[in-house]
Amino acid sequence: MISLSVCMIVKNEEKVLDRILSQVKAIADEIIIVDTGSCDGTKSIAKQYTDLVFDFKWCQDFSAARNFSCSKATKDYFMWLDADDVITPDNSKKLLELKESLDPSCDIVMMKYAAGFDEQDRPSFSYYRERLIKNNCGYKWEGKVHETIAPRGRLLYSDIEIEHRKNGSGDPDRNLNIYESILSSGERLEPRHQFYYARELLYHKRYREAADIFEYFLKEPDGWIENKIDACMQLSHCYEKLGKSDISLLPLFYSFALDVPRAEVCCTIGNLFTERQLYKQAIYWYRRALECEYSEYTGAFVQKECYGFIPYIQLCVCYDRIGDHEKAYEYHKLSEKLNPDSEAVRLNKQYFDTLFKNSTEQNNRTPNSP
Secondary structure (H helix, E strand, O other): OOOEEEEEEEOOOOOOHHHHHHHHOOOOOEEEEEEOOOOOOHHHHHOOOOOOEEEOOOOOOHHHHHHHHHHOOOOOEEEEEOOOEEOOHHHHHHHHHHHHHOOOOOOEEEEEEEEEEOOOOOEEEEEEEEEEEEOOOOOOOEOOOOOEOOOOOOEEEEEEEEEEOOOOOOOOOHHHHHHHHHHHOOOOOOHHHHHHHHHHHHHOOOHHHHHHHHHHHHHOOOOOHHHHHHHHHHHHHHHHHOOOOOOOOHHHHHHHHHOOOOHHHHHHHHHHHHHOOOHHHHHHHHHHHHHOOOOOOOOOOEEHHHHOHHHHHHHHHHHHHOOOHHHHHHHHHHHHHHOOOOHHHHHHHHHHHHHHHHHHHHHHOOOOOO
């Protein structure tokens, strides 16, 4: 059985900290909390669960804070968490089982990180992150923002899922400010951070600047392919916002030169054709999305619904718009099977019930006698 240190960096997290600490107390052999300048009750809550509470002067560098927290770990492996993360009971059980069964030769355990949720509050957007890391093996966090430990050595992909449940928006300018501080110092961003900087610009609706950085990033020879494919979708969005609909499809098609098509890209193309009321073209691309292979292990940002539910419900809409109600209904039933509680599915059911009822009544009418 391995031993486990849980390492966290926190600041003003009194609203959520008790939630995650109450979930990890039965899993962790030690809990390490590094506070970067709280002015609320965060530290008092932390001290209810551990004596290992440390102060760290914030220096606009998440890696520095993470490395400080992990340097305090004394157990076989360390596991990082954010204060607004959640571990469900099922995943807590899996974590305890993993501690019992993990081969000590394993260097890093990759776990799913759910960051988006559907109408029923189920994870719909997730990606794999390095989560359990063998201690005292030279692993270091890198990146002042969007920090990461580059996975290397013997990896295990687990089906354990950590949910990221934000409480409010936090400081929406924090990451962008860090990037612009880096740039103002004359430092050049490496390709991975060019990508994330462009995303921050997009979030702040600075579309022209975001497009420029995405375009530059896509020309970089060293950028990670999954980030480049995502950048193609984000660049297309920027073009749409800039009124450049005539070229917004181009980066999406360019993504096919990088690797086999992703369902997320095919759905984005379908959405653009749907918005333009070009339903036959939209149908083509939604059907291509259904042919894409779903994989959770690429490390990419995966939108699971793009591999089933979204194409089904969009095909329902498109076939209805071109007057093929039977085909539309067929795809409605497929979408209903995947997500029967969806509000859109419920409204579509009402629509088809009314449509077919009226059709039946029309067919049952007899001509008036002269």
